[in-house]
């Protein structure tokens with residue numbers, strides 16, 4: 001399968017791009033290919049699509065359900081409501097989330113939730129990528145924990161698929177050390193991503209010091225569960241030593257600035273993490289603590305938060321934040337995307353440069369981060385196939401109609 005993208009704006013010039021199967025085959029001033037399906041991209045700019053590295057997609061059903069509470073009070077309310085959600089609800093919530101992600105230029109999300117087969121079904125139907133996290137907590141009970149491991153051994157994934165799995169112990173305050181070790185050894189044995197929340201609040205740090213005589217990162221490091229296939233969501237409260245441990249292990253910190261601000265968790269110390277060369281990616285977290293899944297908005301807030309936190313305009317540099325939202329996430333899950341280059345995976349976002357928020361165009365990255373909103377995203381290609389063309393996603397009307405039933 002070949003797609004020829006004609007007259008697309010790439011950084012500072014207009015080019016043609018040939019997509020062959022799922023890869024960028026050629027980028028040149030002019031390309032002709034009679035066998036290729038042509039996509040006229042006049043007045044569109046091509047950019048790498050977003051990788052949302054920490055989400056709870058089905059929580060889209062809980063958007064606006066519980067507001068203005070700190071993390072632990074908020075979680076208690078959310079858990080009660082989540083206990084009432086059926087498998088069908090999870091499927092509907094995931095589809096709503098994926099629709100929102102596609103409309104805002106996201107081709108991948110790293111998820112963590114329940115009813116995994118429903119999440120996988122929604123992802124496969126809608127054609128984007130996901131790393132679906134099998135969530136573990138001691139309170140699930142041994143039977144459910146075993147069922148989760150069984151599912152991870154034999155998931156309902158249709159091959160070939162853009163879905164992969166992760167083993168996702170929820171957090172150090174919901175999983176004991178034996179469960180963390182069991183999850184990690186399973187992830188290693190089956191070569192899966194390991195995804196957990198860590199060091200999100202000051203309370204988590206204080207409790208860890210009390211219970212383990214170690215800070216959260218030191219504690220997980222002592223269990224031997226950190227490596228280059230680990231995603232650590234939040235990492236708001238890190239000591240210098242903890243930043244160094246994360247860097248040495250090659251784990252990726254997933255920064256969730258909107259959620260950290262909304263739940264009053266604190267400010268991630270991006271300057272310290274960069275000082276220790278930690279890998280950093282960006283995520284939205286779930287829709288009930290954000291309350292949208294726009295990586296454009298997440299980038300802007302990440303950048304502005306860093307500037308105001310350090311009172312230093314060089315912090316939150318737009319190119320750095322853009323790589324957190326694209327390339328760094330793709331790298332963390334081993335996908336050769338996040339850059340527009342020949343041989344790279346064709347995960348591409350097409351932005352309307354005739355939109356009033358995109359002109360004048362001195363710098364398209366800064367326009368995208370500081371000026372654009374999701375209305376600037378015209379089309380989206382995932383793995384060489386369009387999942388949105390000129391603002392339309394197949395089945396979007398039905399997804400919205402179903403979402404209206406929830407309130």
Ligand SMILES: [Zn+2]
Nearest residue numbers: 197233285286
């Ligand atoms: Zn989360």
